Amino acid sequence: MADFLQLIISGTATGAIYALCALGFTLLWQASGTINFAQGEFVMLPAFVMLFFINTAGLPLWLAFLLTCLVAMLLLGYTFKRVIVDPLIRHGVIPMVIATLGLSIGVKQLTKAGVTAQAMPFNSPFPDGLLALGDFKVSYADIGTLLMAGLIVIGLQLFLNRTVTGRAMQAVAQNTDAAKVLGINVQRMVLYVFLINAVLAVVAALLVTPTYLAKFDMGESIGLKAFYAAIIGGFNQTRGALLGGVLVGVLENLTGAYISPAYKEGVALLLFLVVIIFRPEGLLGKAEERKV
Amino acid sequence: MNNAQKIGLVVLLALYAILPLFLKNYGIYLMTLLCVYLMAAFGLNLIVGYAGQMSIGQAAFYGIGAYIAGILMVKMGISFWLVLPIAAVACFAIGLALGFPALRVQHHYLAFATLGFNVLVFLVMRNEEQLTGGTFGISNIPRPSLFGWSLDGALPFFYFAFASVIILALVLWWLLRSPWGRAFAALRDNPIRAESTGVNITAYTLLAFAIGAACAGIGGVYLAALVNFIEPGQFHLSVSLMMLLAVIVGGSGRFFGPVLGSVVVILLPEWLRFLQDWYLAIFGFAVIVLMVFLPGGLLSLADRFKARGGAK
Numbered sequence: 001m002a003d004f005l006q007l008i009i010s011g012t013a014t015g016a017i018y019a020l021c022a023l024g025f026t027l028l029w030q031a032s033g034t035i036n037f038a039q040g041e042f043v044m045l046p047a048f049v050m051l052f053f054i055n056t057a058g059l060p061l062w063l064a065f066l067l068t069c070l071v072a073m074l075l076l077g078y079t080f081k082r083v084i085v086d087p088l089i090r091h092g093v094i095p096m097v098i099a100t101l102g103l104s105i106g107v108k109q110l111t112k113a114g115v116t117a118q119a120m121p122f123n124s125p126f127p128d129g130l131l132a133l134g135d136f137k138v139s140y141a142d143i144g145t146l147l148m149a150g151l152i153v154i155g156l157q158l159f160l161n162r163t164v165t166g167r168a169m170q171a172v173a174q175n176t177d178a179a180k181v182l183g184i185n186v187q188r189m190v191l192y193v194f195l196i197n198a199v200l201a202v203v204a205a206l207l208v209t210p211t212y213l214a215k216f217d218m219g220e221s222i223g224l225k226a227f228y229a230a231i232i233g234g235f236n237q238t239r240g241a242l243l244g245g246v247l248v249g250v251l252e253n254l255t256g257a258y259i260s261p262a263y264k265e266g267v268a269l270l271l272f273l274v275v276i277i278f279r280p281e282g283l284l285g286k287a288e289e290r291k292v
Numbered sequence: 293m294n295n296a297q298k299i300g301l302v303v304l305l306a307l308y309a310i311l312p313l314f315l316k317n318y319g320i321y322l323m324t325l326l327c328v329y330l331m332a333a334f335g336l337n338l339i340v341g342y343a344g345q346m347s348i349g350q351a352a353f354y355g356i357g358a359y360i361a362g363i364l365m366v367k368m369g370i371s372f373w374l375v376l377p378i379a380a381v382a383c384f385a386i387g388l389a390l391g392f393p394a395l396r397v398q399h400h401y402l403a404f405a406t407l408g409f410n411v412l413v414f415l416v417m418r419n420e421e422q423l424t425g426g427t428f429g430i431s432n433i434p435r436p437s438l439f440g441w442s443l444d445g446a447l448p449f450f451y452f453a454f455a456s457v458i459i460l461a462l463v464l465w466w467l468l469r470s471p472w473g474r475a476f477a478a479l480r481d482n483p484i485r486a487e488s489t490g491v492n493i494t495a496y497t498l499l500a501f502a503i504g505a506a507c508a509g510i511g512g513v514y515l516a517a518l519v520n521f522i523e524p525g526q527f528h529l530s531v532s533l534m535m536l537l538a539v540i541v542g543g544s545g546r547f548f549g550p551v552l553g554s555v556v557v558i559l560l561p562e563w564l565r566f567l568q569d570w571y572l573a574i575f576g577f578a579v580i581v582l583m584v585f586l587p588g589g590l591l592s593l594a595d596r597f598k599a600r601g602g603a604k
Contacts (some may be wrong), residue, residue, distance in 0.1 A: 001308075035400075084580060091587045093400065094346060098540050101533055106576025109586040113569035225413070231404055262419040265411070273408045277393040280401050 002135040007253045013142035015249020016149035020204040020231070021226030022241035025195035029235055031193040035097050040105035040223020042198070046072050046105060046205040047214040051120055061125055069202050074140070079199035081191060099262035104219070111216040118135035143261070145207050152203055155240060158237070169193060194205050225249075225265075227270045234285025243284060247271065305458070312450050320446040321518070326558050330512040331460055333539055333550035335507025338464065340536065341475070341545030343500035344480035345395075348533050349406030352413040353383045353505040355428040355527025357416065357512020362430035362522050372436030376513050383509030387502035395494050395501070402501065408528045417524040429523030433516045434466065453514055460507065465547065467503075480545065536577055543589030552590055 010144045021039055036042070046068050053064035084103065088096045127145035132135045160166040171179040172189040180186050204222070212218045229248045233240025248268040256264040274281060312320045336350045344599045357379040364370040364378065394405035417424045424430070435443050436452075467473050475496055478486040487493050516522050534557055542553025561571050586592055 023490075040424035075498055087584045088587075091583070094540075095583040095587040097346065097403075098537065099580045101580025102576045102583070105533075105537075105578070106573050108579070109569050113573055117569075169355060189301075219399060224529075227407075260419070263415060266415055268416070269408055271410070273405065276401055276405050276408065 005136060006138060007248055007257050007283075009138050009146075010142050011253030012246050013145040013149075013249070014247035014253065015229075017208045017245075018145055018222070018225045018229045018248050019242045019245025020149055020152065020200045020207075021222060022229035022245050023156070023238060024200040025226055026229045026233075026235060026238060027193050028242045029175075029196055029236075031130035031169065032081075032085060032089065033093065033096075033189050034089075034272075035100070036094065036197075037097060037100040037122075037223070038107065038219075039201070039226055041104050041107040041222070042072075042076050042201040042219070043205045043208065044111065044214070044216065044219035045076065045221050046202040047122065047209040047218065048111060048120075049116060050120060050205065050209075051214055052204075054123075060125070064204065065125075065206055067200050068205075070210060071200045072198040073195045074115050075079075075198075077195040077239025078191065078202060081194045085194075104223070108216050108219065115216070117216060119213035122209040122214050123202040141210070148203065148207065152200070157238075163183075165192065188213050225252075225268075228268055232268075232272055232283060234282025237282065237284045240282050240284040244282070297364045297447045309454060309457070311453070312447060318448050322559060322562055324446070324453045325515075326554055327450075327457040327553050329558055330457050330509050331511030331514065332360060332508040332551060333554050334457075334461060334464055335504035335511070336535055337504075337539050337544055337547075337550045338468075338507070339501050339504035340344035340539055341549060342468065342480060343495055343497045343504075344483070344565045345501060346400060346403035346536075346585030347406045347501065347504065347524055348403050348529070348532050348536060349390075349410040349413075349507050349529045350504070351529070351531035352406070352410040353387065353508035354512040354515065354531070355384065355417060355522075355524075356383055356529070357509035357582055358516040358522045358533055359424055359430070359512075360408040360509070360575075361513040362425075362433050365516070366430055366433055374435075375408060376510060378511040380506045383512075384502045384506040386405045388498065388504030391501040396497055406532075407529065410527075410532050414524055417527065424524075426563075427523065430516075431521040433520045433522065435517045435520075449518065449572060453518065456593065460510065461547075464507075468547070468560050472496075495602065541579060541582060541589055544589045546589070549589055556590075593604055 003127055003272060020259050021043060024042075025036060025039050050061075050064045050068045050070050053059045053067055054061060057148055059067070069284055080103075084099055085096070088099055103114070120181030126141045128140070130139050131143065158166075160170055164259075168184045169189045171182065171184060174187050176186055179189070209218070212222070226245070230241050231243030231244070231246060234241065248271075251268045252264050252269065255267040259267070308323070310322055315323070323505050332350055332354045335353075336347060339347045339350075360379040360382060361372070361375050364375050365372065376534070378572055390405060391402065418427055420426070433447055437443055441448065443452050470492045472549070475486065475491045478489070478491060479493060479496055483493050484597065515526075536558045538553035539550050541556055542551065543549030554574075561567075562570050567574070582589070586596075588595070
C-alpha cells in the first residue's frame with residue numbers, strides 16, 4: 001500500500017510538470033488558435049540557456065532561472081508571436097501546425113549541431129534525499145516539484161480570475177470580436193498569453209531537466225506528454241490540462257510498476273486514444289460549435 | 293496538363309530511368325528508396341492535399357505494411373505477390389477502423405488519433421519481440437521475382453519499384469479524375485457547402501484516408517524488400533512528421549507535390565552531406581519561411597508567377 005501511494009505521489013509530481021506544459025499549450029490555443037508542436041522544444045531550449053548561465057557565466061541557479069525567464073519571454077514569447085504566429089494566423093490551422101513542426105525540427109537540430117549532441121547533467125534545485133514518515137517515503141524533489149508547480153498554477157488562476165488583465169485575457173479567449181468591441185486590446189492580451197507560456201516552459205525545464213538531463217531531443221517526450229495531457233483533460237479548459245497532466249504522470253508510473261516498463265506510456269496513450277474517439281472535447285471540456 | 297507539360301514529364305521520367313545506369317549501388321538504392329517513399333507520400337497527399345485532413349501517422353501504415361511483409365515472407369515463407377494485396381487490404385481496413393470514430397467529430401481529431409496510433413504501433417513493434425523481433429527487427433527479407441526473373445539485383449529492383457510507383461500514380465490520377473475524386477476538391481474548399489449539395493463528407497474523407505493508408509502499406513512491403521531489414525526506428529512518429537512536411541513543402545493538393553517534397557527530404561540531404569546535422573536545422577527554419585510566404589508549397593510558385601504575368 002505504501003508502494004502504491006509512493007507511486008501515486010511521484011507520478012503526480014511528474015504529472016505536474018506535464019501539466020505546466022499542457023497549461024501553456026491550452027492557453028495558446030484558447031487565446032490565439034495556435035497549436036504549438038514545438039512545445040517540447042520550448043522546454044528544451046530554456047534548459048540549455050539555464051545551463052549556459054550556470055556553467056559558463058557562473059551564476060547561481062535562482063539568477064540563472066530569472067534571466068532565462070527573460071530570455072524565454074523575449075524569444076519564445078514575443079519573437080515567436082511576432083515572427084511566426086502573427087503572419088501565419090490568417091492562413092489557418094494547417095500552415096501553423098506545419099510551421100511549428102518546422103520550428104521544432106529546426107531548434108532541435110540547431111542545438112544538436114551547434115551546441116552538443118550529448119546529454120548534459122543539470123543539478124536539481126531541491127536537496128537530495130527522502131522524507132520518511134514511517135513506511136512511507138517521498139523524495140524532497142517530488143515535494144518541491146509539487147509545491148512549485150502548485151504555487152505557479154494557483155498564482156496563474158488568481159491572476160486570470162481576480163485581476164482586470166486576467167479577466168480581459170479570458171474574454172479574448174472566449175470571444176475575440178466581443179472583447180474587441182468592449183475596448184480590450186486583443187493583441188496585447190494575446191501577447192501576455194505567449195509570455196506566460198514561455199515562463200511556464202522555463203519552470204517546467206527547471207523541474208524536469210534534473211531527471212531528463214539536458215539533451216537536444218528531450219522535448220520530444222515532454223511535448224508529446226503535454227499534448228496527451230491537454231487533449232485528455234480538454235483542449236479548451238485550463239483545469240483540464242491540470243487533470244490531464246496528473247493523469248498521464250500517475251498512469252505512466254503505475255503502468256511502469258505493475259504492468260510493464262516497456263509499455264510505460266502505453267496506458268496514458270490508450271486513454272488518449274479513447275478520449276479522442278469517445279469524448280473528443282476532453283474529460284472536462286465543452287464541445288465546440290461548428291462554424292460555417 | 294498541356295502538351296508541353298506532358299513532354300516535360302516524359303523527359304523527366306526517361307531521365308530518371310536512365311540515370312541509375314551510371315550510378316553505383318548506393319545511388320541506385322537512393323533512387324529506389326525515393327520511388328518506395330513516394331508510394332506512401334502519394335497516399336498521404338490524397339489525405340492531406342485532397343481530403344483536407346491532417347494525418348500524422350502515415351509511417352505507422354508504412355510500418356504495418358513492412359512488418360506484414362517481414363513476418364509473412366520470412367517466418368511463413370509466403371510470396372511477395374500474395375503479401376502485397378494482404379498488406380494493402382490490412383492497411384485499408386485499419387484505416388477505416390481508426391478513421392471512422394475519429395472523423396465523426398471535428399476534423400483535426402484525425403490528426404490527434406493518427407499521432408497516438410503511430411506511437412502505439414511503434415511501442416508494439418519495439419516490445420512484442422516474438423512477433424516483430426523487438427529492437428533487432430526482422431532481417432533477410434527476400435526480394436521477389438517476376439515471371440521467373442529474379443529482382444535481387446539493385447538495377448532490376450529499381451526498375452520494378454519505378455514501374456510500380458508509376459502504376460500507383462496512374463491509378464490515383466484516374467481516381468482523382470473520376471466523379472468520385474472531383475468531390476474532394478469541393479470537400480476541401482468548403483465542406484459545409486459540399487455537404488449541402490449531397491456529398492457525404494464523412495464517407496468520402498474516410499475512404500480517402502483508408503486508400504491513403506493502403507498506399508503506405510504497399511510502400512511498406514516494397515521498403516521491406518528493398519532494404520531486406522526492418523526495425524521500429526524506421527517507422528517512428530518523426531518519420532510521419534517528416535513525410536507530412538515533405539508533402540506540404542512540395543505542394544499538398546498538387547499531384548506532383550509529393551514528388552518534389554520527397555526529393556527534398558530523401559535525395560537532397562545525401563547531396564548536401566557535408567552539412568550534416570545543419571541540413572535538418574536549415575530545413576526546419578526553411579519550412580517556417582515557406583509557410584509564411586508560400587503556404588501552398590514549392591509548386592505553387594509557378595502559379596504565382598503565372599498570376600503575376602496575367603495581371604500585367
